[in-house]
Amino acid sequence: MPAAVQIRGATKSYGAHRVLDGIDLDVRAGQVAAVIGPSGAGKSTLLRTVNHLDRLDLGYVRVFGELIGVRERNGRLHELGGRAIRAQRARIGFVFQNFNLFPHLTILENVIEAPLALRRHPQDVARRQGLALLERVGIADKADAYPRQLSGGQQQRAAIARALALEPELILFDEPTSALDPELVGEVLAVIRELAGTGTTLVIVTHEVAFAREVADVVFFMDSGRLIEHGPAAQVIDHPRHPRTREFIGKVL
Numbered sequence: 001m002p003a004a005v006q007i008r009g010a011t012k013s014y015g016a017h018r019v020l021d022g023i024d025l026d027v028r029a030g031q032v033a034a035v036i037g038p039s040g041a042g043k044s045t046l047l048r049t050v051n052h053l054d055r056l057d058l059g060y061v062r063v064f065g066e067l068i069g070v071r072e073r074n075g076r077l078h079e080l081g082g083r084a085i086r087a088q089r090a091r092i093g094f095v096f097q098n099f100n101l102f103p104h105l106t107i108l109e110n111v112i113e114a115p116l117a118l119r120r121h122p123q124d125v126a127r128r129q130g131l132a133l134l135e136r137v138g139i140a141d142k143a144d145a146y147p148r149q150l151s152g153g154q155q156q157r158a159a160i161a162r163a164l165a166l167e168p169e170l171i172l173f174d175e176p177t178s179a180l181d182p183e184l185v186g187e188v189l190a191v192i193r194e195l196a197g198t199g200t201t202l203v204i205v206t207h208e209v210a211f212a213r214e215v216a217d218v219v220f221f222m223d224s225g226r227l228i229e230h231g232p233a234a235q236v237i238d239h240p241r242h243p244r245t246r247e248f249i250g251k252v253l
Contacts (some may be wrong), residue, residue: 002065004029004170004201005050009059012045017043021225024058025219028065029169029204032196034212034233035205037222038248043205044097044174050203051092051172059242063092063170089117093163093171097178099155101147107158108134108143111165120166133161137191142248150203153184171195173204198202209252221245 007028012020019042027033034155035043048054050061053071061068062075069085070077080088101110112130115121134140137157147155148225156176156206161172163179173192177185189211196215206212212219212233219236221229221244229242237253 002062003027004031004064005033005044006018006065007046007049007059008047010046010056011058012054019048019225020056023222023225023227025220025227025230027201029201030141030199031217032215033200033204033218033220034211034216035203035220035222036207036248037228040224041144041222042047042225043195043222044139047172047174047203047205050090050170051094051229053094055079063088067180070104084119087109090166091168091170093166093168095156095159095163095171095176097175099147099152099159099179100160101155101158103147106144107139107147107150110147110158111162114162115165126165130165131162134158136164136194137161138187151184153187156188157191160188160195166218170201173202173206175205175207177206177208192194200246208253209237209249221248223248 003026005032007023007025010020010023010074023046037043039081045054052229055069055146055161059069070089071080083197102174105113108130112126114125131140131143134143136158139154139157142150142154180188193215216228216233219233220227223244229240236245239250240249
């Protein structure tokens with residue numbers, strides 16, 4: 001079975017600043033992977049390349065064996081059209097750090113918008129499944145509320161329900177607690193913790209290193225656009241081998 005996520009030679013620059021510097025990375029199907037490291041390490045950029053929100057300058061990404069955002073022809077990679085890229089993204093859940101809910105839609109409407117737009121289900125079925133997802137993340141009572149009426153933690157839980165609505169095999173989390181007040185972090189981590197036990201492949205960019213140690217099967221430590229160290233969570237976090245990893249872990253734990 002192909003890797004859930006396979007990244008090879010990922011390179012990305014903004015002007016003279018190289019954000020990703022030739023990264024190779026594999027996540028197996030069913031794994032929970034955490035990507036940690038200091039701010040500016042390139043973690044979020046790397047995550048955004050997995051569903052082609054950011055385009056690589058060099059290298060490629062495969063998800064369950066399929067090239068993402070490009071196709072190969074005559075030994076070269078060519079950008080896919082917008083419709084094909086959107087179809088690929090529909091198979092990959094993405095939870096943003098700032099929620100990205102539609103402010104003019106209710107929470108339930110946010111959750112069912114994509115299944116309806118893609119004509120996955122008739123409206124009554126989509127509503128029923130959307131309510132079940134809101135129940136799963138603990139905010140079914142907020143179905144008819146608008147995002148502005150919810151706390152940050154409730155909005156992020158709604159965003160997770162939205163990501164689950166298309167039944168993705170892979171869900172990407174881009175620092176899902178970084179925009180939350182400290183007292184709201186736990187409620188979002190609890191939802192991710194529950195997801196981690198379902199067999200869905202998760203890739204989580206996070207500053208919550210203790211949480212990564214608890215839920216992740218594999219941890220990737222990045223610094224200055226490079227993958228410095230990776231391995232089982234207990235090894236990378238509790239017994240890091242690279243001096244830079246040890247320095248970082250010593251500051252955050």
